[in-house]
Amino acid sequence: MTKPAFAAVDWGTSSFRLWLMDEAGGVLAERRSGEGMTSAAKTGFSPVLQFHLQAVEAPADLPVIVCGMAGARQGWIEAGYVDVPALLPAVLSGAVKVPGESRAVHILPGLAQRLADAPDVMRGEETQLLGALDGTAETGDQVVCMPGTHSKWVRVNGESVSGFSTYMTGELFEVISKRSVLSHSLADAEPFAGNRQAFTEAVRTAFEAPQRLTNQLFTVRSGMLLAGLMPTDAAARLSGILIGIEIAGSLSSSSSRPGKIRLVASGRLAELYEGAFMALSLPFSTIDADEAVRAGLAAAARQILPLHP
């Protein structure tokens, strides 16, 4: 087995992912678990990390680079924010070393947008963004869409981030589908198991009449009561409505429509957003989110760690 050079960790609110990486940025082993910040804040961050490092037989002195909510105030150790506008590589110089650990553990800071009328924060996506844009030859203003629990839309030019906006899309899907009256209509249906048409129609409806969002949400319920809407279609509709208004909001805030949206996503989320962009005839290109965050963490490792002693 190739010798591991460092461990890369994306530590979100509700998920933990660790990759054992070699010097060339190759993946030697992977761990995924639900021990995100919320869970680890109760059980302790250090034991969670040690457990997964042992599981992949990491050497005792292997350094670790962490991005995400582990650096939040409620996280392991606060890693602060770099304020936008900012150059992405500046994030790397703001890394904080966790004290008292037997090995070197570095946590990357997030980005903050300190505008009175549009305050915003991100943690983890800045690293993903660094990896996603790494090595691209693109210049000029670009719009990057990073969907998730809290979707981020970022305006970049080269390696410079001029601003960004967070949309609570994923979390709203979660609380509305599980905790509201719509839970009766959705059961445990997956958001994309249903009729593709139900999804694309909902995307268009919300995009065209976003002011009616909280009414459109209710039609998921009334559509089931009166028109026999199926649970999977109900889930597809809820998902489409929330993604439709996210895209409407994001494009309204740009001074001009982006030439091509750069979508940073993997798996089901990538499918959903690709479907939504196609439904709205918006040009886009997809960058794999997992690869992007690993590339970003590898870029951080190259700068922070003495890999070539």
Add this chain to the structure above:
Amino acid sequence: MTKPAFAAVDWGTSSFRLWLMDEAGGVLAERRSGEGMTSAAKTGFSPVLQFHLQAVEAPADLPVIVCGMAGARQGWIEAGYVDVPALLPAVLSGAVKVPGESRAVHILPGLAQRLADAPDVMRGEETQLLGALDGTAETGDQVVCMPGTHSKWVRVNGESVSGFSTYMTGELFEVISKRSVLSHSLADAEPFAGNRQAFTEAVRTAFEAPQRLTNQLFTVRSGMLLAGLMPTDAAARLSGILIGIEIAGSLSSSSSRPGKIRLVASGRLAELYEGAFMALSLPFSTIDADEAVRAGLAAAARQILPLHP
């Protein structure tokens, strides 16, 4: 004590209200509890009703008129829907008598709007509406706003309902404030305890840029992290955002702006919506919601019960 003529019950999803009424429509006694449909579906509807009737010393043969979710499919006994467009008094003729009860218990049906692109339902508000419009000399198209867990905006002309839309405002406030990341920012703050300015600004922001709703919601969190937004102001902002988009959606669906919005609300909800209409310079007049539902139930009693044998 004046002899009671009937008991009026507004049985919602999460609340139960009973009034002991005399023949002239006067209130002799009142009961309020949290034993709404959700709770009563588990414990049984009949025992809940009997308990509260005994508490106000109702005679054993006193008839009862019920509106609301007790008539839903998951309720006590399904009371069906009257389809719009409909004349409000038609609701009364659709009342269903609960079988097997020692006393006469009549449940009023709801209203259904069977439109493929705007399916909608209401239960309880039709009775409130009947009471609210009872005896008004107003003619011409009117818009009635009935805020709550599921706010209803109804287009009426005289006693005729042409259509309506439901907005999930109250329920979204509940699930977002209690179950999302915003719960950290709001604590147990009441929606109108905060700064009036935080509320009115949020109403205007959401009304003017409704397509950015799911981003505006996140700024409640980021505003606290970066700009020291207080929990009570955060609650006022969340409330203002959700009411602002409700009003934007409602007015966009009317072919023309209503001359004056008729607000049917009581207490804190009335304050909130009055504040929102003022923030947007929209003319309105307020009708007390409690009085309206009692008046509607009394109108039903006059038609259904042999009050003057």
